Amino acid sequence: MQIPNFRNVFTFIILSSLGFQTVFASSGAHDIIPQTFLWIVIALLAARMGGFVEKFGQPAVLGELLAGAILGNLVLLQMPWFEGMKSNEYLHFMAELGVVILLFQVGLESNVNEMKKVGLRALLVASIGVILPFIMGRYIAGPLLMPGLSENAYLFLGATLSATSVGITARVFKDFSILSSKESRIVLGAAVIDDVMGLVLLAIVSAIVQTGSISVFSVLQTITLSILLLAGGTILGGMIAKPLSKWMSSLNPGSGMKLAFALIVGFLFAYIAHLIGLAPIVGAFTAGLMLDSIHFVHFDEPHYIAEFKDAVTSSDPETQERVISISEKQNEKHIEHILEPIGQFLSPIFFIMTGLAVDFSVFMNPSTVLTAFVLSIIAIIGKLASGMIAGKGVNKWIIGWGMVPRGEVGLIFASVGRALGVVDAAEFSVIVVVIMLTTFITPPVLGYLLKKNPIS
Amino acid sequence: MQIPNFRNVFTFIILSSLGFQTVFASSGAHDIIPQTFLWIVIALLAARMGGFVEKFGQPAVLGELLAGAILGNLVLLQMPWFEGMKSNEYLHFMAELGVVILLFQVGLESNVNEMKKVGLRALLVASIGVILPFIMGRYIAGPLLMPGLSENAYLFLGATLSATSVGITARVFKDFSILSSKESRIVLGAAVIDDVMGLVLLAIVSAIVQTGSISVFSVLQTITLSILLLAGGTILGGMIAKPLSKWMSSLNPGSGMKLAFALIVGFLFAYIAHLIGLAPIVGAFTAGLMLDSIHFVHFDEPHYIAEFKDAVTSSDPETQERVISISEKQNEKHIEHILEPIGQFLSPIFFIMTGLAVDFSVFMNPSTVLTAFVLSIIAIIGKLASGMIAGKGVNKWIIGWGMVPRGEVGLIFASVGRALGVVDAAEFSVIVVVIMLTTFITPPVLGYLLKKNPIS
Numbered sequence: 018m019q020i021p022n023f024r025n026v027f028t029f030i031i032l033s034s035l036g037f038q039t040v041f042a043s044s045g046a047h048d049i050i051p052q053t054f055l056w057i058v059i060a061l062l063a064a065r066m067g068g069f070v071e072k073f074g075q076p077a078v079l080g081e082l083l084a085g086a087i088l089g090n091l092v093l094l095q096m097p098w099f100e101g102m103k104s105n106e107y108l109h110f111m112a113e114l115g116v117v118i119l120l121f122q123v124g125l126e127s128n129v130n131e132m133k134k135v136g137l138r139a140l141l142v143a144s145i146g147v148i149l150p151f152i153m154g155r156y157i158a159g160p161l162l163m164p165g166l167s168e169n170a171y172l173f174l175g176a177t178l179s180a181t182s183v184g185i186t187a188r189v190f191k192d193f194s195i196l197s198s199k200e201s202r203i204v205l206g207a208a209v210i211d212d213v214m215g216l217v218l219l220a221i222v223s224a225i226v227q228t229g230s231i232s233v234f235s236v237l238q239t240i241t242l243s244i245l246l247l248a249g250g251t252i253l254g255g256m257i258a259k260p261l262s263k264w265m266s267s268l269n270p271g272s273g274m275k276l277a278f279a280l281i282v283g284f285l286f287a288y289i290a291h292l293i294g295l296a297p298i299v300g301a302f303t304a305g306l307m308l309d310s311i312h313f314v315h316f317d318e319p320h321y322i323a324e325f326k327d328a329v330t331s332s333d334p335e336t337q338e339r340v341i342s343i344s345e346k347q348n349e350k351h352i353e354h355i356l357e358p359i360g361q362f363l364s365p366i367f368f369i370m371t372g373l374a375v376d377f378s379v380f381m382n383p384s385t386v387l388t389a390f391v392l393s394i395i396a397i398i399g400k401l402a403s404g405m406i407a408g409k410g411v412n413k414w415i416i417g418w419g420m421v422p423r424g425e426v427g428l429i430f431a432s433v434g435r436a437l438g439v440v441d442a443a444e445f446s447v448i449v450v451v452i453m454l455t456t457f458i459t460p461p462v463l464g465y466l467l468k469k470n471p472i473s
Numbered sequence: 474m475q476i477p478n479f480r481n482v483f484t485f486i487i488l489s490s491l492g493f494q495t496v497f498a499s500s501g502a503h504d505i506i507p508q509t510f511l512w513i514v515i516a517l518l519a520a521r522m523g524g525f526v527e528k529f530g531q532p533a534v535l536g537e538l539l540a541g542a543i544l545g546n547l548v549l550l551q552m553p554w555f556e557g558m559k560s561n562e563y564l565h566f567m568a569e570l571g572v573v574i575l576l577f578q579v580g581l582e583s584n585v586n587e588m589k590k591v592g593l594r595a596l597l598v599a600s601i602g603v604i605l606p607f608i609m610g611r612y613i614a615g616p617l618l619m620p621g622l623s624e625n626a627y628l629f630l631g632a633t634l635s636a637t638s639v640g641i642t643a644r645v646f647k648d649f650s651i652l653s654s655k656e657s658r659i660v661l662g663a664a665v666i667d668d669v670m671g672l673v674l675l676a677i678v679s680a681i682v683q684t685g686s687i688s689v690f691s692v693l694q695t696i697t698l699s700i701l702l703l704a705g706g707t708i709l710g711g712m713i714a715k716p717l718s719k720w721m722s723s724l725n726p727g728s729g730m731k732l733a734f735a736l737i738v739g740f741l742f743a744y745i746a747h748l749i750g751l752a753p754i755v756g757a758f759t760a761g762l763m764l765d766s767i768h769f770v771h772f773d774e775p776h777y778i779a780e781f782k783d784a785v786t787s788s789d790p791e792t793q794e795r796v797i798s799i800s801e802k803q804n805e806k807h808i809e810h811i812l813e814p815i816g817q818f819l820s821p822i823f824f825i826m827t828g829l830a831v832d833f834s835v836f837m838n839p840s841t842v843l844t845a846f847v848l849s850i851i852a853i854i855g856k857l858a859s860g861m862i863a864g865k866g867v868n869k870w871i872i873g874w875g876m877v878p879r880g881e882v883g884l885i886f887a888s889v890g891r892a893l894g895v896v897d898a899a900e901f902s903v904i905v906v907v908i909m910l911t912t913f914i915t916p917p918v919l920g921y922l923l924k925k926n927p928i929s
Contacts, residue, residue: 050565050569051744051747051748051753054573054743054744054747054753055741055744057736058736058741058744061733062733065721065724065725065733068724071725107566110506110509113506265521268524269524269527273817274521276817276818277518277520277521277817277821280513280517281514281517281518284510284514284517285511285514287507287510288508288510291504291507291510292507297510355814358732358812358814359814359815359818361729361732361733362815
């Protein structure tokens, strides 16, 4: 009993040919969903074709970004075939679902105790990675490279340069199966802390622009609330997850219920994070981190193991043990395995859409490109410096480069500045190019570094 | 580099508290995506709670419909908490994705040669199931139960009663794992034919209403085009699928590419069906039917089987054979297995949204309910009669009841009639109640019939 979405085109043709033309005049809106099916086909095909970069040791995500960028810029060659994808709200929604699922998967594959071990290092990396680019942008690079702008404009430039977008790096680490490495944990931890810092910074900067001063009370309130709600949510969530999983498995154990439980917790945390003011992906990551194998034990289907046990009843004990260990290993990994197809369906759409948003025509303005290029080097140096203080026993370059992409987080800052009337069109263009450069350069550099010095 | 969707609520609070209120005034739209995350949580939770009906031998889909109907009508008890779900376009989109994936899965689990064997029976069932309810609605039940309406109004009533919505029945058959039964194949085949017939009927009825007569040429054109494009698409698709799968697996074999290939073919067919004027789910079903294990052979990961082979090298041949047969069976089913989590994520949302659309308040009008009740009995009898001529060796009741739900297909007919000014508000209400009754009664009746006379 859904509102009808189909049949319109052809019925329209039929009715038109019968001299009837008004009924379906407004049916265009109903065609968006089936049209989106075609865009899904193109996005998945492009993402998979982009996978050729893996043959050069590059992470698959780079191929997806490139494929999206090519689709999005064919319009410059008079081939505007894929312009409809850019404005398709359902694709944007799928992209959001995709990155939430991705960070949830990353959280599930990370271990909360292992994360805690690197907590202090992550805090250090995040702090330097926010403070240094901010200062460089605000006081040095801004006034030098873009003279004549207001103090507030430099303020927003600094804030934008301090951002970190964890989606790209998380995906690179996932592509290379090194999510459990120390480097990966430090970067992921720092990115979460960075998001809280970014929220605080945005509030401060906006306050300065608005009132000329900051209310210490408000800032402290923001910080306290963020930390309280994130930590409280995690603790409370952990307390709720156990009885919830027990209750849901009592309704009906099995993989369907297990998946539903995981999705419910993941999306609930994404929503809570949004309520706090944090990015939904930070919530999804936290949910994945919080959920432990203990939460899924009720759902395990014994028939799977039983089947294999049965198969080897009559054989020698050694074989029996090996077969069982294989099947148990499969079972143990279950929830990550179950989520994998959903991630494989939706995550590429996020990176294709990210690529689509890249507009090569901004590179036509030499002064924009030059300014952005120098600014990007500064933006990269700021984050690489944060990697240098990541402590011993880790590849500092990988950590530093892992923090480099500004992605959508940087864009949020720039957009707020734009909305406040502080960031003008020229500065906005420069910032967009910086975001593009830092986002696109990270996957190949990380790919190169990881190929040269494999970590695990 | 996505357009920002997050951070708005809290940032708004902060900025508001700082005396700044205009920047985020238009941010409401950006909050819809994170808000949707909460609706997803509620939909999945409700769907799973509805699963309690399985304890009474009922198909899970009934529980999902009921859960949706309860959520949707809490507003009548002054609890309008879930009203936002009804108008959430992203949920409607997920529902559409869900039912497309469901019918694609059903197609994959069906065998095209087995379908062909029941082709003639399906054609018979579809024909009687369209003609009988149409005649009864147009010439008997309409004039008797709702006297004083125009001839055209009865025409649309007849057309609505002739519809079949295959989603509900397909899901019931899937819940009971009887998709390969003869009964299931006849119903699925008849539903596809029914969709083509419905398209033709809608064109004819609309033409009569518009011009007072029908153009035989146009009708023949519609029929020919539908059949040609559906059959041609299938044959052409089958021809493309083989090299496409070979090419895609050469890019990178493995489960990710296998899934991408399946989704690409499935959504492409859903889109083509829509272009023809058919329901996307008919295209998705056809795609699933067309795809055979042969198309996936290139993607199979030999390491899985190798691992098990290795595990039993030293054991006796009999055990070895059994273990390998189990692992190969697992491997063979692979694509259905890979799609399962995507279906488990999205399909319940379709049925929850279907339930949500039910408005109990229409039952407050006794004359509407009485008319609709009698009309529903006639609607059911019409489809049961079509089951009676399904031939020997099948449970005719199951086939007949399988054709009963009118679902969204009936609603499309009624909506077109409404848009043409032929169906008035009272008649529309009656039709909506008939659609509700025929949709909701089918799962429990099929559950009862299948419990009494299990088929396989």
